Every structure is written in C-alpha cells, then in structure tokens.
Amino acid sequence: MSRDAGRFLRMSYVVASVAGVAFFVMSVALLGIWPGHVLEDETRTMSPEHPLGLTVSEQRGRVIYGREGCAYCHTQQIRYLHADMARFGSPTLAWETRFDYPHLWGTRRIGPDLAREGSTHSEDWHFAHLYAPRTLMADSVMPAYPSLFDGSPDRPRQEARDLVAYLDSLGRARELAGPEGEAHARTACQCPDDEMAQMAFHATALNANPARPRRQGAAPKLAPAGNLGRGQQLYAHNCASCHGARGEADGPGAAALHPRPANLAGHEYTVDRLGYVLWNGVAGTAMQAWRDLPTQDLAALARAVGGFYVAQQQPTVPVDLLDLGARVYKANCAQCHGDAGAGDGSAVGELRITPADFRGARPSVAESLRALRNGVEGTQMAPWTGRLSEAELSAVAYYVRGFYQERP
Amino acid sequence: MSQNVSPAATPAVETRLVYAHGLAAIVTLLISVAFGILASIELLVPDLAGNPAWLSWGRLRYDHTQGIMLGWLGNAFFAFLYHAVPLLTGRPVTSARLGQWIFGLWNFAVVAPGWVLVLAGFSQPLEWAEFPMVVDVFVVIALALAIIQFLPPFFRRGLEDLYVSSWYVIGGLVFTLLAYPMGNFVPELVPGARGAAFSGLWIHDAVGLFVTPLALAIIYYVIPAATRRPIFSHFLSMLGFWLLFFLYPLNGTHHYIYSVIPMSAQIGAITASALLGVDVIIVVANLLLSLRGSGVFSRDVALRFAAMSTIFYLVVSIQGSVQAQMSVNQAVHFSDWVIGHSHLAMLGFATFAAAGGLAHVWQRIPWARYNARALDWSYWLLFAGVILMVTDLTVAGLVEARLWQSAAPWLDSVRAARPYWLIRTGSAIPIAAGFIALLLGLTTGPKGAGLQSVEQTIGLEPVREIAPRLAPAASEAS
Numbered sequence: 001m002s003r004d005a006g007r008f009l010r011m012s013y014v015v016a017s018v019a020g021v022a023f024f025v026m027s028v029a030l031l032g033i034w035p036g037h038v039l040e041d042e043t044r045t046m047s048p049e050h051p052l053g054l055t056v057s058e059q060r061g062r063v064i065y066g067r068e069g070c071a072y073c074h075t076q077q078i079r080y081l082h083a084d085m086a087r088f089g090s091p092t093l094a095w096e097t098r099f100d101y102p103h104l105w106g107t108r109r110i111g112p113d114l115a116r117e118g119s120t121h122s123e124d125w126h127f128a129h130l131y132a133p134r135t136l137m138a139d140s141v142m143p144a145y146p147s148l149f150d151g152s153p154d155r156p157r158q159e160a161r162d163l164v165a166y167l168d169s170l171g172r173a174r175e176l177a178g179p180e181g182e183a184h185a186r187t188a189c190q191c192p193d194d195e196m197a198q199m200a201f202h203a204t205a206l207n208a209n210p211a212r213p214r215r216q217g218a219a220p221k222l223a224p225a226g227n228l229g230r231g232q233q234l235y236a237h238n239c240a241s242c243h244g245a246r247g248e249a250d251g252p253g254a255a256a257l258h259p260r261p262a263n264l265a266g267h268e269y270t271v272d273r274l275g276y277v278l279w280n281g282v283a284g285t286a287m288q289a290w291r292d293l294p295t296q297d298l299a300a301l302a303r304a305v306g307g308f309y310v311a312q313q314q315p316t317v318p319v320d321l322l323d324l325g326a327r328v329y330k331a332n333c334a335q336c337h338g339d340a341g342a343g344d345g346s347a348v349g350e351l352r353i354t355p356a357d358f359r360g361a362r363p364s365v366a367e368s369l370r371a372l373r374n375g376v377e378g379t380q381m382a383p384w385t386g387r388l389s390e391a392e393l394s395a396v397a398y399y400v401r402g403f404y405q406e407r408p
Numbered sequence: 409m410s411q412n413v414s415p416a417a418t419p420a421v422e423t424r425l426v427y428a429h430g431l432a433a434i435v436t437l438l439i440s441v442a443f444g445i446l447a448s449i450e451l452l453v454p455d456l457a458g459n460p461a462w463l464s465w466g467r468l469r470y471d472h473t474q475g476i477m478l479g480w481l482g483n484a485f486f487a488f489l490y491h492a493v494p495l496l497t498g499r500p501v502t503s504a505r506l507g508q509w510i511f512g513l514w515n516f517a518v519v520a521p522g523w524v525l526v527l528a529g530f531s532q533p534l535e536w537a538e539f540p541m542v543v544d545v546f547v548v549i550a551l552a553l554a555i556i557q558f559l560p561p562f563f564r565r566g567l568e569d570l571y572v573s574s575w576y577v578i579g580g581l582v583f584t585l586l587a588y589p590m591g592n593f594v595p596e597l598v599p600g601a602r603g604a605a606f607s608g609l610w611i612h613d614a615v616g617l618f619v620t621p622l623a624l625a626i627i628y629y630v631i632p633a634a635t636r637r638p639i640f641s642h643f644l645s646m647l648g649f650w651l652l653f654f655l656y657p658l659n660g661t662h663h664y665i666y667s668v669i670p671m672s673a674q675i676g677a678i679t680a681s682a683l684l685g686v687d688v689i690i691v692v693a694n695l696l697l698s699l700r701g702s703g704v705f706s707r708d709v710a711l712r713f714a715a716m717s718t719i720f721y722l723v724v725s726i727q728g729s730v731q732a733q734m735s736v737n738q739a740v741h742f743s744d745w746v747i748g749h750s751h752l753a754m755l756g757f758a759t760f761a762a763a764g765g766l767a768h769v770w771q772r773i774p775w776a777r778y779n780a781r782a783l784d785w786s787y788w789l790l791f792a793g794v795i796l797m798v799t800d801l802t803v804a805g806l807v808e809a810r811l812w813q814s815a816a817p818w819l820d821s822v823r824a825a826r827p828y829w830l831i832r833t834g835s836a837i838p839i840a841a842g843f844i845a846l847l848l849g850l851t852t853g854p855k856g857a858g859l860q861s862v863e864q865t866i867g868l869e870p871v872r873e874i875a876p877r878l879a880p881a882a883s884e885a886s
Binding site (some may be wrong): 012013014016019020023024026027028030031032034035036038040041042043065066068069070071072073075077079080081083084086087091092093094096097098101102103104105107108109110111112119133134137139140141142143144145146147155196209234237238290292293294353 | 440450451452454455458459460461464465466467469470516529530531532533534538567568570573579583587588590595596597598599600602603604605606607608609611613646650651654655657658660661664665666667668669670671677702713738741742743746747748794811813817818819820822823825826
C-alpha cells in the first residue's frame with residue numbers, strides 16, 4: 001500500500017504536468033479567447049453601422065506614434081472610473097478600438113490620456129508642441145521631436161502632419177456616432193442594471209474631453225473676487241508659456257501659434273468673458289478649455305488675468321470721431337463682429353474662429369490699431385491699412401471700446 | 409534515485425558556454441542600464457543632446473526593458489543552465505555546437521539587432537514585446553533550440569523525483585515558448601481591446617513564466633548547493649512550483665482593471681493575483697526555512713544574492729497581490745508605483761537571483777577570474793540602490809495618484825514627480841556602480857579564486873560532489 005502510494009506520488013508529475021498545460025490553455029481561453037468573443041460581440045452590436053476608420057495619413061501617423069513609444073506615457077484607455085471620466089471623457093468602448101492593430105492602450109500615464117484628444121488642440125498647437133513642448137508648457141517632460149520638422153514648427157514634414165492627423169482622429173469615431181450612436185450602443189449593451197457599463201453612457205456631460213474647445217456653451221458664473229495668489233500660481237503654471245508672464249502675449253510658445261495668444265494686458269475683460277473663454281476655450285485656436293478645473297480655480301485665474309490690464313487715462317474722445325468710427329464699423333466690421341460688437345455678425349457662420357466680442361473684452365486703442373494695421377494672422381481679420389485712412393483706423397479703434405459692458 | 413547521479417559520472421559542464429553567456433549577460437546588462445539611466449535623465453532634462461530621434465525617450469525605454477529581459481536575464485539564465493542542467497541530471501546538455509548557435513542567435517540575431525532596429529525606428533509598441541517582429545522570430549527559434557539543448561538530459565534521466573529546480577527549468581523554457589507568440593504576434597492580428605487582453609496575458613507571462621521560474625530555479629539550486637543542506641521540504645517545493653504554474657498565467661488581465669474587458673475576466677485575474685500571493689508565501693517560507701543557520705546575509709556572496717532575491721520576491725509578490733485589488737489599483741495604476749513594482753521584480757528579485765547564479769557558477773569554473781571583494785561591493789551597492797529606487801518610486805506613485813484623484817491640472821502631477829525622478833536618477837549611481845563591481849567581480853581577481861572563496865565560506869568539499877545532494881527527494885522517497 002505504502003509502496004503503491006509512493007509510486008503514485010512519484011508519478012504525480014504526470015498529472016501535474018498535464019494540469020500545468022491545462023491551466024495555461026485555460027488562461028488563454030478564459031482571459032484571451034473568451035473575452036475576445038465577448039468584446040467582438042460587443043463591437044458588432046454596439047458599433048455604429050459604418051464607423052469611420054483612419055485615413056492613410058492617420059494610419060501613417062499611428063505607426064509613428066507606436067515607433068516613438070507615445071503609448072508609454074499616454075494611455076488610450078479611459079477607465080470606468082469617475083476620476084478618469086472627469087479628466088478625459090467617456091470610458092473607452094470596445095468598438096472604438098476595432099481598427100487598432102496593435103492596440104495602443106498603454107500602462108503608464110506620465111502625460112494625459114489621449115483617447116479623446118481629437119479636436120482638443122489646434123494643428124498649430126500640435127506642431128509647436130511636438131517641435132518644442134516646453135515652449136508651450138514649461139514644466140512638460142515630453143520629448144521634443146525636431147526630426148519631424150524642417151527646422152521650425154511652421155515647417156512640419158509629412159511625418160509631423162501624419163502624426164498630428166492621427167492625434168486629431170482620436171475619439172472621432174465615437175463622436176461622429178452622435179447621440180443616435182450612443183442610444184444605439186446603449187440599447188445594444190442590454191445592461192440597464194450594470195452600473196459600470198452604464199457609466200459609458202449616462203455621463204453625457206462628461207462625454208467630451210474637458211480640455212476641448214467648443215464654439216458655444218454655457219459657462220458657470222465666476223465669483224468676481226477669486227483668490228489672487230492661487231490665480232497667479234495657476235497662471236504661471238498653465239498660461240504664461242503662451243500668454244507671457246505679464247500677459248503680453250510674448251511667452252516662448254506665442255510665436256508658433258496662429259493666431260497668436262491673446263494679449264491679456266491689452267484688453268479689459270469682464271469676469272463673464274474670462275469665465276466663458278476658460279470654460280469653453282476658443283475653438284479654432286490653441287486656447288484649450290479648462291472645464292476640469294474647479295470653478296473657484298477658474299475665478300482665481302480670472303482675477304489674475306484681470307490684473308494684467310493697466311487702466312489708462314481715458315482721453316476725451318470727440319463726438320465726431322466716434323461718429324466716424326461708428327460709420328466705419330457699420331460699413332466694414334459689423335458683418336463679422338456684429339452690430340453690437342458681440343462677435344455675432346451675419347458672416348460668423350463662415351468663419352473658422354469666432355471674431356472678437358467687444359462687449360466682454362475692451363481692447364486698448366494700441367491693441368486695436370495693431371490688429372487693424374497688421375490683421376490677425378491665422379484668422380480672417382485682414383489688414384485694413386489699404387482700405388481705411390489713418391483717421392478712420394483711429395476712429396474705429398476708439399469706437400469699439402464703447403461696446404464694453406461691465407457686469408452690472 | 410541517487411544511483412542515477414553518481415558523483416563519478418557527473419558530466420563535464422560546458423564551462424566555456426557558461427562563461428560566454430555570463431559575460432554577455434553583464435555586457436548587455438550594462439548597456440541596458442545605460443539606456444535606463446539615459447531615459448531617467450531625460451525626464452529631468454528632456455531636451456538632452458538636441459533631441460536626436462534615436463535618443464528619444466520612447467526608443468530608450470523600449471531598449472531598456474527588452475535588453476534587461478532578453479540580454480541580461482536571458483544570458484544569465486543560459487549561463488546558469490549550462491552549469492546546473494548537467495549537475496541536476498547527471499547528463500551533458502545536448503550539444504556544445506548547438507550551444508554556440510544559441511549564443512550567436514540570442515546575442516547577434518536578437519539582442520544586438522533588436523536594439524539597433526528600435527533606435528532606428530523599427531519596433532512594436534507592445535509592452536515586453538518592443539523588438540520588431542522580425543527579431544521575435546529569432547527569439548522563438550532560439551527558445552526552441554534551448555529546449556532541444558536543455559530538456560533532453562531531464563528526459564534521459566527520467567522525470568521521477570526531479571529536484572524542483574529541474575521543474576522550474578523545464579516549465580520556464582516550455583511555457584515561455586508557448587507564451588511568447590501570444591504577446592508578440594497575436595495583438596498584431598487581433599485589434600484593440602481584444603488584442604489588449606492577449607497583451608495583458610503576455611505582460612504577466614513574461615515575468616511569470618520566463619523570469620520567475622528561471623530565477624527560482626537558480627535560488628532553489630544555489631541555496632542547497634551553497635549551504636550543503638537539502639531544501640527544507642521537497643513537498644512544499646513541488647506544491648509551490650505547481651501552484652505557480654497554475655496561477656501565474658491567470659493573472660494577466662489585472663493590467664487592465666476597470667477597462668472594457670469583461671468584468672468577470674478582470675475579477676478572475678484579480679482572484680488569481682491574490683492566490684498567487686499565497687503561493688509565493690509557501691515558496692518563500694520553504695526557501696527561508698532552508699536558509700536556517702546560514703542567515704540571509706551569508707558570507708558566500710552568491711548565497712547572499714539568492715537569499716535577498718528571495719526576500720525581494722516575497723515583497724514584490726505581496727505588493728502585486730495588493731495592487732491588483734480594485735480599490736488599490738484604481739489609484740496607483742498608471743503611476744510610478746507600478747514602475748517601482750516592476751523594478752523591485754526585475755532589479756530586485758530577478759537580478760539578484762541572476763547575479764547570485766552567476767557568482768555561484770563562476771566560483772565553480774576553475775580557470776575563471778573571481779574577485780570576492782568586488783562582488784561584495786556589488787551586493788551592497790545594488791541592495792542600497794534597489795531599496796532607494798523602489799521606495800522613491802512608490803512614494804512618487806502615491807503622490808501622483810493623489811493628484812490625479814483631485815482636480816489639479818495634469819501638469820501638477822508631473823511637477824510633483826520631479827524631485828522623486830531626481831532621486832530615482834540618483835539611485836542609478838549605486839546601481840550602476842554595483843553592476844560595474846559585478847563585472848569586476850567576474851573578470852578580475854586571481855584565477856580559481858572562486859573555489860577558494862567557497863572553501864573559506866562553506867568549507868572544503870569537492871564541488872562535483874554537490875550535485876547528488878541537491879535531490880532531497882532521493883532520501884525522502886526511499
């Protein structure tokens with residue numbers, strides 16, 4: 001008996017070996033193949049009928065993204081967690097990754113997740129950022145990729161264009177699916193009781209990347225007296241690289257951006273206007289939105305930014321000059337900037353970037369004259385020196401200041 | 409069973425192959441560490457040397473981890489196998505000629521071209537699988553040849569009453585060959601989330617089925633060979649071994665917790681991760697009990713490396729079980745905590761085992777130079793470096809995790825990590841010095857000094873006679 005038992009024990013390695021192989025096969029089956037089937041099923045049922053894949057350029061960009069190890073600092077995988085959703089938007093659904101050969105999920109975040117990066121930053125921002133990241137964010141540790149350029153961020157090679165095209169495609173398929181797509185996916189999910197799965201759908205407010213600019217949208221009312229110290233710190237960390245340490249649009253990143261960042265020292269802003277821009281960004285420009293910041297931080301920032309404007313002695317402007325300004329404005333400016341200077345003229349729909357809103361931002365005369373004489377590069381604001389006389393330019397520069405409406 | 413392995417019949421060890429792989433291990437180690445140090449410096453000085461493409465962070469990172477896994481650990485494991493397999497089985501490895509082929513393939517068709525191709529921009533963006541697929545083909549070929557080289561002696565001897573190191577060798581080689589294609593080829597064929605599921609399996613299998621079994625094979629070998637006492641319990645050895653091979657592969661999905669991968673698969677992997685911690689406690693208890701009397705800080709540096717590796721193994725595994733739990737994972741995932749964890753595994757556990765294994769086999773190459781003092785320095789420098797680095801990165805991870813949970817802008821977490829990254833780069837000083845000392849330990853000093861140091865530390869006894877003592881089962885079974 002004991003001899004038999006001993007023999008059996010000595011032979012037990014056979015059983016164990018078979019079990020070992022079986023467990024390995026089981027791991028592949030249970031954690032690879034079976035989830036694969038579930039995910040494939042989910043992809044089939046939840047995906048819109050014709051999800052948009054990547055263009056040839058975007059595919060090339062994807063190869064560059066892989067080659068440079070971007071996925072080792074930037075995940076493309078928003079988890080089903082509120083902290084992730086608040087920063088990056090809706091959790092990643094299976095069907096969104098259906099064209100990813102191989103996946104680029106990543107396991108480390110030194111930089112932010114990029115699953116919903118598309119339309120968050122403008123092309124000029126991406127070029128400047130890839131060429132020299134620290135001009136836009138002084139404390140960034142992102143590698144610079146000058147080899148994708150011919151010596152300046154304004155001269156991207158095809159590789160840089162491809163990479164930026166790819167970055168801009170991230171999250172696009174889900175977005176194009178639209179509310180119908182979300183509703184379809186939600187029905188197909190058949191998971192009304194699955195709290196986690198529902199997170200992917202119910203948080204419509206979180207659907208977009210909170211850094212993504214939008215053309216219109218409500219903004220929270222900011223308290224007029226934010227914490228100045230906190231605001232200055234936030235400004236120094238997040239804004240000064242482009243807008244300059246004193247708000248004079250002369251930060252190291254300013255030169256590569258088209259249009260250049262706003263000259264904060266040359267405008268008097270209402271708190272509402274600052275709140276609106278911080279909350280919504282400026283679509284079409286490098287100014288991102290900051291919806292992930294708490295409103296007291298936004299109020300603090302608004303306070304700090306408001307402090308850059310140095311109130312000047314108001315010269316008494318002769319009435320006939322203002323009359324001239326009004327005529328010039330009506331004839332040449334109102335089409336875009338609107339009759340009341342709200343940036344809502346009849347041509348606005350044609351413009352990539354919304355024109356300046358003079359009600360919320362009162363430019364200094366010098367600032368207006370600069371824009372009138374030189375135009376605003378990267379926008380449809382052209383130089384007016386050929387069309388208007390010096391007197392007319394001055395007149396309109398004074399005139400637009402009158403639109404400003406301090407909050408009651 | 410002892411009649412199967414009579415001391416007189418102990419076959420000659422292919423010492424030249426041991427030596428070649430050992431040296432290649434240390435050379436590739438130093439290069440891989442240089443990649444790592446450069447990458448860590450670039451987090452502090454991102455615009456290093458004008459940002460040439462081949463020196464960019466991502467490419468350095470790829471070469472660092474692949475070099476450590478394949479170059480350093482791969483070569484060190486091979487060096488150990490050429491020494492241990494003949495002594496464990498009483499039979500020579502299949503062919504010295506084949507050994508030259510494996511050596512050539514591994515170093516000149518895998519590691520060297522892999523590095524160069526990655527720097528030139530040809531790679532694969534998959535974790536622990538960064539070398540391009542053309543290199544992967546040679547890895548698979550070399551692994552298949554290694555199986556032909558090392559496994560027949562075990563089969564010729566018979567699988568009954570094998571010492572546990574033998575099982576780890578067999579299991580490690582066979583399962584690595586099975587798992588390797590899963591992480592390196594499958595995600596190229598299966599897209600997105602589905603591919604990620606397989607990637608997750610490989611991320612864990614690379615550590616669990618390649619690094620861990622072969623490192624444990626070394627520890628299980630060195631402890632009884634250096635203490636001249638059998639392992640505490642052959643039963644616990646075997647229990648630990650089989651549980652490890654049952655549980656390790658089931659861990660993979662814990663790299664993607666809270667992802668879209670089905671929750672039941674995630675829960676399964678989390679459960680397996682917790683159970684794995686239990687298994688490691690069994691393994692480590694058995695190893696530490698085998699060390700009774702010699703202590704963790706033995707005078708024999710090879711044994712000391714192996715003993716500390718055991719401790720690191722315990723800590724890193726318990727940490728792994730804990731961080732796989734959802735409540736912990738949701739906070740520390742993606743942070744430097746995990747980088748600390750992986751360094752505790754690869755630099756603490758695996759590297760200490762490999763260094764101990766190398767020192768042990770070096771002591772037994774009669775014509776090899778051996779510098780006990782340098783090795784002693786190596787041990788303490790590495791010990792200090794690992795502790796500093798892992799502690800630092802763990803704290804950094806907690807700081808990052810806390811900021812990510814808050815509403816602070818993303819860049820705040822980068823800013824907060826900077827002092828920790830500075831310390832991490834600082835920890836490279838003792839670590840790099842420790843590795844240089846390791847190189848000196850195995851290339852300077854008098855020839856044959858290794859054997860002398862063995863005699864001084866554990867008493868004079870012909871080294872060849874150690875082999876049969878490794879199989880405690882022989883006495884237990886009879």
